[in-house]
Every structure is written in C-alpha cells, then in structure tokens.
Amino acid sequence: MSYQIAIDGPAGAGKSTVAKAVAEKLGYIYVDTGAMYRAMALYLIRRQIPAKDAEGISRASRGADITIAYENGAQQVLLDGENVTALLRTEEVGNMASASSVNPDVRKKLVELQQALASRENVVMDGRDIGTCVLPGADVKVYLTASTECRARRRYDELSAKGEDCDLKEIEADIRQRDERDMNREFSPLRQAEDAVLLDSSDLTVEEVIERILALCR
Ligand code: DC
Secondary structure (H helix, E strand, O other): OOOEEEEEOOOOOOHHHHHHHHHHHHOOEEEEHHHHHHHHHHHHHHOOOOOOOHHHHHHHHHHOOEEEEEEOOEEEEEEOOEEOHHHOOOHHHHHHHHHHOOOHHHHHHHHHHHHHHHHHOOEEEEEOOHHHHHOOOOOEEEEEEOOHHHHHHHHHHHHHHOOOOOOHHHHHHHHHHHHHHHHHOOOOOOOOOOOOEEEEOOOOOHHHHHHHHHHHHO
16 A cells, blocks of 8 residues: 555645655655646646636546656656646646636546556645545545745745746735635635644744644554
C-alpha cells in the first residue's frame, strides 16, 4: 500500500510550498491538484468557453488530455502533450479554474487521475477535497489555513516577485470570491475533513508548518 498525505485548504494558505517540502523530506512525490484544474481552465480559455457555460464545459472537458510527469522531482502538467506548467499560475487561469472546478464532469475526470497517481506512489497531495473526497483513507490529513489578509499579502508578494503588476485590494477581493465559490459549491466543496488536523499558518513560519506536518507523519 502506498502512503498518502492529504493537505487541503483555501487559496494562498501556503499548501504548495509546505507540501513540496514535506514530499522532499520524505522522498514522496508531490501532487499539485490545483495545477490540474488550472490546466483544464487553460484548455477552456483557449477554446473561449465562458465560465458560465456549464454544458459547454462538460462537453469540452471530455476532450482535454491532461497528464502528469516529473522532471527532477518537479511536477509537470501536460495538456494534449504540451508542457503548460509555466502558463498556469496567472490570476486569469486561477479564476477560471475556480469557476470551472464546480463542474462535476471536470471533477470526475481529474479525481480519477489523482487517485490513479496515489495508488502507485507515496504521495503528498494538496488541493481542496483531498482528505474529504479524493483520498478519504489518507494516512495523514491536514487542513491548512490562514487569515484572508495574510493570504492576500502572500499572493501579492509572490506575483510582485515575478515582476507582475498587481493590486493588493484586488487580490484580496479575488481570494474572498474564490473562497466563497470553493466552499459553497455543490460538489466536493472545500471543508475540513473530520479527521484532519487544523493548522493556521497566519503566525507560523514556513519551517514551523513543515515541522508540524512532519511530526504528524512520524
Ligand atoms: O490551489 P489552486 O489555486 O492552484 O487551485 C485553483 C482552483 O482549482 C481552486 O480555486 C479550486 C480548484 N481546485 C479544486 O476544486 N479542487 C482541488 N483539489 C484543487 C483545486
């Protein structure tokens, strides 16, 4: 049996940073499920399918070929064979991912891909529904969160460091909207699994969060 660590939480809580580090320490693979929803969003944007067109999204999503590969331990997302990893972390793609991930056909397709990966390898997987839906039997479950202000500031710093022009108030509004959608959607909404450990990273350093998760794994 493979070993499974599930990390869920809202946008900007620091999931990917700590999940990546925990995976590296344990020698597991890191699975960023948000990147899969983002690749699907990119596919829909390229086909100019509006976020509100549920039927169009269902239909188009069936044709998207999304696969995962690893290069020097880093996850790469392939969309119809093209490596799109570098195109996924924009606000436009993130917002479309939040909107299109409410679609049950999109979720079904990506959840199957995630479960197949986790059945073959020891994984640290992050997302919104990993502990509740994708890997309900995960060995360790963490719900990682932080205050809205703190998450907006981190996203702002991340984008600014990449040289992107951005506005803190706009990012904060985006995060509130994304939380609202991720937590209130009909299918697999973001919520803490009953057996998940709650970690609030607002006043913790990255190292402290990593250490707490490693302690849970031990
Ligand atoms: O974690 P992220 O910002 O890369 O995720 C982008 C969107 O994808 C997020 O707003 C909701 C969706 N998502 C999801 O519904 N389920 C997951 N397991 C991961 C992401």
